[in-house]
Amino acid sequence: MFRIALILGLMSAVGPFAIDMYLPALPLIAQDLNASVAAVQGTITAFFLAFGLSQLVYGPWSDQVGRKVPIYVGLAIFVLGSIGCIWAPTIGWLTAFRFVQGLGAAVVMVLPRAIVRDLYTGNDGTRLMAMIMLVISVSPMLAPLAGSLLLLLTEWRAMFAVFVVTAGASLLMARFALPETLPQDHRVKVNAANLLRGCKILLTDRSFMALTLVGAFGMASFFVFIASGSFVYTGEFGLSPIGFSIAFAINAVGFFGASQMAAPIGERLGMVRVVRLAVLGFAASTLFLLAMGLAGLVNLYVMVGVLFCANGFLGLVIPTTMVLALEEHGDIAGLASSLGGMLQMMIGGLMVTLVGPFFDGTALPMIAAIAVCGVLALGVSSSMIRPQTLPAAS
Template sequence: MSTQSLSVSAPSSVRYAIVLGLIVAVGPFAIDMYLPALPALARDLGADTGSAQASLMAYLLAVGIGQLLSGPLSDMYGRKAPLYAGLSIFIIGSAGCAFSPTIGMLIACRVLQGLGACFSMVIPRAVVRDLHSGPEAARLMSMLMVVFSVSPILAPLGGGVVTEAFGWRAVFGVVGVLAFACMAMVKTLLPETRPAVARSQSTIGSALASYAALLRDPHFLGIALIASCALSGFFIYIANSPFVIAAHYGLPPRLYAILFSLNGVTFVAFSQLNGRLAKRFTLRRVVRAAVMLNCATILALLALVVSGIDALPVLVIGLALTFGFAGIIVPSSMVLAMEAHPVRAGAASAFVGTMNFAGGALGSALVAPFANGTPMPMVTGIAACSLLAVPVALVTLRRRKSLP
C-alpha cells in the first residue's frame, strides 16, 4: 500500500479527525489544564513565580527536542508503535508530577511527561500527510484542529474545577487517564498508515539525511518559522496569563479558565475557514493574509495598553482575535511545510514541532524577567513574535507556481 493509494471516505475522515485530534490534545491538555493551578502549585511547593513558570518551559523544551527523535521513529517503525511508547512515558511522567514533593522534582517529571507527549503531537500530523495532500490535507488538518481545540476550551475549565475541588495534584491524574484512553483508541480505531515498504527505507541515517535536507530548504524553514512565531506568542500568553489574570485583575481559577477558553473558541471558528479559503485563494495567500491580520490585531492591542487603557474586556477581545488568526496560520503552515516532503513527513512534522515548542520556550524565557503582573510585558512579547512573522511571510510566501 502506498501513500497515493490511501483513500479516505467522509465518515472515515471524521473518525480520523476525532481520534487524531484527541491524541494531539494530550500534550496541550498537560499545559492548559494545569494553568489555573499554577498559583496554588507555587504556594504549595514554596516556589516563586519564575520557578512555577520553569515547569512550563521545561515541558515545552522536552516536547520540542523530543520531536526530533519521535518523528524519525514514526517513519522507521510505523505510526502506532511509537504512539504506544510515547503515551506510556507520558503516563509515567504524569504520575510523577502528581506525587512530586518539591518544585525541582515536578520540573524533572514535567520533562519526562513532555518527552512522552511529543509522540502524540508529531505522529497525528504525519498521519494526515500519509492520507492526503493539498487542500484535502488542509481540510482534514482543520477538522483535527476542531477536536484539538477541545484543549484550550475545556481543559482550563476542567483544570479550574479539579483544582478547586481536589487540589492541583489531581490535574495530573486526569491527564494520565486521558492518555490511557488515547492508547485504547490507537489500538481499536487507528489503522497503520505508514506502509511497510516505506518503513524499510527509513533508518537513523535516512533521518539525519532528512533533517539535513530540511535545513537546506529555505522555503520549508520559512514556513516553519511562521508557524513557530504564531505559537510562540500563544505560549507567552500561557506562561504569563495565570498571574496577570489572578494577580492584576484578581479573578479566581474558574473565571480565568472561562476567559482562557475564549481563545479556543476563536481558534476553532477561524480554523474552520481553512479548507474553503485554501480552495479559493491557495494556502500560500491564506497564510500570508492571516499573518498580516494577526500582527495588525496584536499591535492595535499593544497601542491601547501603552496608551494606558487597562481594561480586562479589551485585553480578552484583542487576544481572542489575535489567536483566532493563529487558528488559520498554524494548520495551514503545517500542511505547506510538509507538502514538498511527503517521503519524510514524520521528520518534517517533527522539525516544525521542535521549532514551535523551542520557540515558545525561548519566547517565554525572554519575557519572564520583565513579568511584573501587568499585561504590558505579555502583550509586548506576543507582538514581537507577530512582527517577526511578517517579513518572513512576505519573503517565503511570495508568488511561486510550485506552491499550492
C-alpha cells in the same frame, strides 16, 4: 475523514490538555511549593523543551517502524511523568517530571501530522488538519474550567491523575481504533546518513523553513500567554480561576473557529495568500494591543477582545502552514513533522524564557512579547514566502 479526525484529534489533545488544565493551578502551586512565579513558569518551559526535543526521535523512528509503535511508547512515558508529578515534593521535582511528561506528549503532536500527510495533501490535508484542531479545541475551551472545578474539590495534584486516565484512553484508541497509515514499502531505515541527508534537505528548503518559522512565531505567542496569562488575569484583572478559564476559552474559540475556515478560504484565495493575509492580520492585532497597553488603556475586555481577533487570524495560519510545510516531503513526512515541531517548540520555549525576567505580574510584558511574535511572523512571511517558492498545491 471524520473518523480519523476524531481519533487523531482526541489523541492530539493529550498534550494541550496537560498544559491547559494545569494553568489555573499555577498560582496555587507557587504557594504550596513555596516557589517563585519564574520557577513555576519553568515547569511549563521544561514541558515545552522536552516536547520539542523528543519530536526528533518519534518522527524518524515512525518513518522506519510505522506510526503506531512510537505512539504506544510516547504515551507510556507520558503516564510515568504524570505519576511522578503527583508525588513531586518540590518545584524542582515537579519541573523534572513535567520534562518527562513533555518527552512523552510530543508523540501525539508529531505523529498525527505525519499521519495526515500519509493520507492527504493540499486542501484535503488542510481540511483534515482543521477537523483535528476542532476536536483538540475541546482542551483549551474546557480543560482550564475542568481544572478550576477540580481545584474546588481537591488539591492541584489530582489533575495529574486525570492525565494518567486520558493517556490510558488514548493508548486504547491507538491500539484498537487507529489504522497503520505507513505501508511497509514506504518505510525508511533510520541511520545517521539518512537523518543528516533528510535534515539537510529540510533546512535548506526555503518554503519548509519559512512556513515552519511563521507557524513557530504564531505558536510562541500562545506559549507566552500560557506561561503568563493566569497570573495576569487573576492578579491584575482580579479574576477567579474559573473566570480565567472562561476568558481563556473565549480566546480559544477565536482560534479554533477560524481554523475551520482555513480549507474553504484556501480553496477560494489560495493557501499562500491565506497565510500572508492572516499573518498580517495577526501582527496588526498584536501591535494594536501593545499600543493600547503602552497608552494604559488595556482592561480585561480589551485584552480578551483583541486576543480573540489575533487568535482568529492564527487559526487560519497554523493548519495551513502545517500542511504546506510537509507538502513536498511525503517520503520523510515523519522527520519533516519532527523537525518542524521541534523548531516550533524550541522557539516557543525560548520566548517564554526571554520574557520571564521582565514579567512582573502585569499585562504589558506579556503583551509586548506577543507583539514581538507577531512582528517576527510578519517579517518571515513578507521576506521569505513567495508563491513560486511554495508547493504547487498552494
